[in-house]
Amino acid sequence: MSTLGIVMLVHTALDRAEQVARHWTASGCPVVIHVDRKVPGGVYETFVRSCSSDPKILFSKRHSCDWGGWGIVAASQSAARMMLDRFPDVRHVYLASGACLPLRPVQELIDYLAARPRTDFIESATTEDVSWTVGGLDIERFTLRFPFSWRKQRKLFDAYVKFQRRIGYKRKIPEGLVPHMGSQWWCLTRQTLSAVLEDPKRRTYDRYFRRVWIPDESYFQTLSRLYSTDIESRSLTLSKFDFQGKPHIFYDDHLQLLRRSDCFVARKIWPQADRLYQAFLTDQATAMKPAEPNPARIDRVFAKAVERRTRGRDGLYMQSRFPGHGRENKLTSGPYSVFQGFSELFEDFEAWLAGSTGLRVHGHLFAPDRAEFADGETMINGGLTDHAGLRDYNPTAFLSNLIWNTRGERQCFQYGPADNQDINWFLARDINAQISVVTGAWAVPLFRSNRNFSEIRKEAARLQRIETEQLDILRSVWTKARVRIWTMAEFIEAPMEPIQTVIDEIMPAGPRHIAEAPRLVDIAGFGKFLQNLKNQGMHPYLMGDFPVEEPGEQTPKPIRKPYLVQ
Amino acid sequence: MVSVSSEQARHPGLIDAYRLRWKRRRLLWRSFRSRHHLTALADRTGRIGPGDILAVTTLRNEITRLPWFLHHYRRLGVDHFLVVDNGSDDGSADLLARQPDVSLWQTAHSYREARFGLDWMTWLQMRHGHRHWTLMVDADELLIYAHHETRSLRDLTGWLDRTGRDVFGAHLLDLYPEGPLGAQTHDPGTDPTQVVNWFDAGPCRAQRQRPMGNLWVQGGVRERAFFADRPHRSPTLNKIPLIRWSRRFAYVNSSHSALPRRLNFGYDGPGGAAPSGVLLHTKFLPEVVGKSEIEKSRSQHFHDPDQFGGYYDGIIGRPTLWTPDSVRYTGWRQLEQLGLMNSGGWT
CATH class of the missing domain: 3.40.50 (Rossmann fold)
Known part of the structure; x- marks a missing residue:
């Protein structure tokens, strides 16, 4: 035998x-x-x-x-x-x-x-040491009463637990017992097991454990601690x-x-x-x-x-994962960067950024006519097309899809007040978004355009209103994105400093200094342009303070060379 | 199929709950009355045992798909098929009537007026599906789920029972061939996913609809190719094909949404990821071109068939749906990786 x-x-x-x-x-x-x-x-x-x-x-x-x-x-x-x-x-x-x-x-x-x-194999830990209890009850398993079924009468169960907590009810644990819990599947020696079964106080213990919640995970686990000489706490x-x-x-x-x-x-x-x-x-x-x-x-x-x-996978919205607002963990599947005002201030900013970081840099993904994918593509990963109608049908889904479909490759894109604004709250709430904004830079293309001034004035007023609303969102208390905002005036004082900061954050292990600086567009006369807007009753304030240059200074001046931060 | 209009997405609350209750009763009553439309050709329902898994389908002229359809679902462990044949003239009915595990009814009534066959199928489910796990699929839909090569539907439904779920959702994934539509050859009886084996890995958009609370997932290749200018008309991709049926249940709109309302929440917890599968949609087998010509003139699909003339014309024009961003189908693990399905904790 x-x-x-x-x-x-x-x-x-x-x-x-x-x-x-x-x-x-x-x-x-x-x-x-x-x-x-x-x-x-x-x-x-x-x-x-x-x-x-x-x-x-x-x-x-x-x-x-x-x-x-x-x-x-x-x-x-x-x-x-x-x-x-x-x-x-x-x-x-x-x-x-x-x-x-x-x-x-x-x-x-x-x-x-x-x-x-002589070894007893029984998983047996004190209530302080376990983190796996279902229902969030640990020591309370031993000190409350549980007349209702957790599976069939959950509401009553919870309410009664709450009630006992409120009135401070506690059962007395029999003297000498230290509650232990663990897997109900054990292997005990004859000595230990018979000691538990033949204990003179067994009637007391049984009466007590009868009212403990899930006693099969605690009865032998607790009592074997009284007698065993050698417990190996595993099943x-x-x-x-x-x-x-x-x-x-x-x-x-x-x-x-x-x-x-x-x-x-x-x-x-x-x-x-x-x-x-x-x-x-x-x-x-x-x-x-x-x-x-x-x-x-x-x-x-x-x-x-x-x-x-x-938990599901962050940033995945699908058939069987569609978390409610605020319960998404992260809204997208990976970090990405949004640049606002940069492509207006620098010539060929996208190509420059792609060249210095090696990342996929898109143009204005939310531009009115189409999604400007990098390199002029009309479709990218996952069959996502540049069709503005499809994108605007659900712009946040477009963004989360883009980030999901390109998992493993950080995306950068340009954004601005002329683009679809329906993603602002999504961007702001997304901890994966790194948003860098140079406010008022949308005025530069207007300044350089060949349009009638009354048209420009109207457009400037519209864009300023939109960007102001956007900034309110980016500065709200619910914002989780990494947001940096400069006025255009403070930005062009020393443009490479902020750019270096942003790129360092994107690529912590990247080159310490950027080899080649992007080229600022010619903005000589911009101050006068702003003054003209003011004179016409439109007050541009998002750019910061630009001095109005003397008329004599508007004679050709060498383009300011941006300097590198050393 | 078009989903419930977004106008229905408003007005939640008690009144709607009451209205939905009556809507469900109305649907059940319609279905009950539609039983007179059906003539039994082969009634083997006496062979249905307790706990059997049933498949319910309505079809018309699917002779090329049926052999693999039956093979696929038999392999997954469907015990009995309840089929309504809506006037096939290609031998589908004969083939089905010969199968030992198929019960077959025939009707010549309008598919469209029977809510695209739902009235008939709801009646069959009411009559035979009570307390069974029932699967409602079209002949061009092949259900797959996590571990489907090694675990049967019985394993899956057993696990769903244990975890207290009575609904299993699936994403309708359109498969298409590499070349122009209609240019391939498909041998009936072979796996259609060998012929149409490419898909768009995204994008899908989801929104919740009121008052039924169903999720509305749209996107994919048909939207990209045929509905880009009318995204609100683009095909609905969410389905709840597998339900532990009760005679009080009713599908509302194909198998996209159902009543009572809670069935629609079955595939989407407030947080985390519930289990779901994929319905491989083999619509774009070569025969789709000829069929689209017929269907365009029959006008039996869609609530508002005139709106979809352009869709049929698009298919009849034999477009190439394939793009360099298309992905070749390799199996369920790939689909889970891409976020099109979820094992949902079933390891």
Whole structure:
């Protein structure tokens, strides 16, 4: 008779449970099965009959098991009692479920435990040390009352918890107990387990734990701390949990992942996973080498899945991810830069920026007639076209799509008051946006244009109004974007300084100094132009203070050479 | 198909909730009455067992697609097909009537007046789909989802049940060939995604619509090629094809939206990413050119068929939809990577 006994809690997929039970007994391990009382009598009878040919399979007294209720503990107690009484050779008792599957030959587990005869494998941590509790309850599991079902009566459950917190109600924890929690799947030695079951104060403890929330994760975890001489706080059963706190299910295509885990037992196995059952219950020849369990890889895969589910991917708006306003985490999938006023002030600014940073630099993406993609393209990644109608149908989606479709490559684009303004709030709220604005620079093209002055005046008034509104948004308290704003006057005093700052932020590891400076357009006479606007009753204030040059100074003057910051 | 008009996006509240309740009842009543339109050609519904997964579809002249359609969904684990044949004359009905897992009805009534077949299908779902996971797909739509090569629909719906979801959404992804439309050859019985295997990886736009709360996703290649000047008419791409059905449910607009209202929230949590799949749309197989000529004259599609003459003309003109930015379809992992579907925590 083996020194390892299996207690199996079963409530569904009984055929699989029998298959696994027979696998255990074939290696000499006795199995005591507890079948949930909610399983109909006829089904239960058939199951018992079907297992009766195996003398090492016994059935314990049935309890009704509800998630988070006492029934599961009661079931474990009766089954463990039966195991200890009926199989005196058993040294370790392993608690498993019907959906558990041994991944390694049973003999390896027996040897592993035989080499550690006094060790109890039970995940058991104090409430301060766990961060994985579902429902946000840790120590309160032990100090509040929970008469309502968390799954079926959630509102009542929450309200009653709140009420108890408000009036400051606390249950008394029996003396000598320090609440511990952990995975409900344990493997305990006969000494520890019998000490728990035969404790003179067991009636007190049971009465207390009956009213604790999810006692199956705390009863044995707490009580074994009283008696065990050697607790190894981990479960030998590999079990991963999803975002709802339910165990992840393993399917056929997890075969390789499970093989490489070196774990002894895994749950929860999908009953229809024929290949898994086939592989792990029969092909023992291809079993793994003796090794310590190593679930790290599985941990990573499943942790990623949980994050995908609960958080999704930033900047992705689609069929099944459409976060509500303010709950987007980040609005776009990666950082990007918006330049306002630069292409008006510098000749060929886009080409210069692309040349000095190597990034994709678009023109005015939100220009009235079309989206000016870099290099005059009419379509870019993901089939996004330059069609203004499609873009303006939903401009924020156009932007988030552009950033999503070009993941991994930072985008820069020009923007200005003449463009579609419907993205302003989106830009401002997006932590990925780096926005650099030279205010009033929109006047430079007007200044250099060959239009009638009355037209210019009207256009200037319109653009100034739009930019003022935009600046209000960029300066609002909800703005999360990295925003820099200069007036045109202060900017052209020393243009390379701000540009260097912006580029340093885009490329922290880039060249310390820009080799070649962009060329400022000729703005001689701009001050006079502004004065003319003023004289006509339009007051341009966004440019800052420009001196009105003397008429004599308007004679040709060499173009100001921008200087480099050293 | 055109989605609910954006005028309906206003007026939320109790009154609308009440109105939607009556709307749903009206739809169910229409569907119930439409049962007289259907003549059973092969009624094998007695073979439907408890827990079986059902597929419901209406079709007309799909002989070239049917073999692969049946193959694809059988492989995924559909147990029974409920099919309405709307006057096929190409042998589709004969082929279907011979299948052991197909129940077939026929009707010559107007597809358009039956809300594009929805009345008929809703009746069949009401009658046979109660408490079953039912899948409503067209013959040119192939559903895929995370791990679909290794896990069946039964695995998927089992997991959805466990996580408390009764709706599974999918994005309609238009596939197109590399050359001009109509210039390829397709052998019925082979995988159509070998012939039409390119797609636009984006862009899609989503907005929420009131009062039903359904998401309205638009975009993709058909919009780029045929609807750029009329984006509000561009095809709706969101669908909720897989629902754990109740006889009280009703699809409102193809499988884009359904009532009661909560079904429309099934594919979009307030935060995070819910599970969803992709319906590979094989509309642009070579036969699409000839079919478009017929459909243009039949005027059985769209609420306002005259608005879509240009769309048919566009297809009949055999355009090349392919561009250097097109992406070749390689599998569900690629689509998940591109953000067109989500495994939603199902690993």
